[in-house]
Amino acid sequence: MNFDQLKEQWNKEGSDVNIPDTIQQLKESRHPIEKIRKNMKKEFPMQIGAIILMALFPLQFHFPASQYIIYYVSYTMMVVISSYYLFGFYQFYRQAELYTGNTKNSLWKIYHELRLNMERYQSFGFLLLPHFLVTIGLQIYNMMEKQGRSLTELTSPQQLGLITAVLIGILTVITSIVLWTKYSYGRSARQLKNILNEMDE
Template identity: 35%
Template sequence: MNFDQLKDQWNESETSSNEISENMLKVTEARTPIDQIRKKMKHEFFGQLISLLILVIAPKIFHFTKELTTIYILFYGIICGFMAYYFFKFYLFYKHSYDLSLDSRKNLLWFYYEMKLNLELYKALTYIVGFILLAFCAIALFTINSELLNKIFAKVSLTYIAINIIVTILLVGIITELWAKFYYGKYLKQIKKIVDSMDEE
């Protein structure tokens, strides 16, 4: 083996070692936004759990009638069913993100796309819960004193009520989208940027 061949092999191994260390630096850099996402997920979980517990005492706070309380319990049970499914998916992803060794582009990509999927699930859940609560409000309106209901309809037109419902749905949608974007979005962008800058394995 001549000296030039030996020199070329040495240079190749040095380049390869530099590439590995660069990729490792990028993976280490990616851990920070991933840790931030995990932290926010934990806060989100406890926040939603507390909101569910607050919803349990809503009939007492708003002095629901016995009939309305029964209807509320039914709707609350449906909300809990949807939330339980979401919490289960949420927990599986959160737990698996710790089991997975985030030392490669492939695993970082997995985290990125799974988190995006969980965000879509989160948004869908918010819309579902929003519609369930809206349906309960509509039923509650028709189960209260009919004289009061007649007074409301005498003063307010059906068009006005329909416009209010549409505006409420739009507001729930906008708040949900903005919340997901500002709460998790910037960290997902950081991970995607790091993944894109890494070489294909």
């Protein structure tokens, strides 16, 4: 069943819901697919810019030259991982332009692609955690060194506090990634699912 048939069926039932005649009209009425593409179009350059800015962290945080190799090995791994995921996001963005969305099958396809890319989006964020931990670790080490202290001098309560702070930070980042994914794309995914459920009725 396509949207024209759905509209005709709902009109027969006396529904007040106005179903646009074409997918173009659906897009103009802020169709979920268009919202997804708009969000991705905004996020993509921001993600690229953030990765580029991270290359300057050693200069911004005044890391000693001896630590550059540690940071940039981690950074290189992050860039490789990011490139894989960002390429996948870009492919989905381009594919979304090709979907006509005027049949149930095409909407199911884009819905499943969206759910898959939401999982990829979260995985992408989780895989960046090791690099951030390396960066934070180097920063803590340098701060302690400036104070004439070392990690071996930390007392047991201080070590426990540091570990707890790191764990809380990791959980906070993970929670933020999940919530941001739901905020950015979850609503559109639910709207697509609702449309598909209505087409099944």
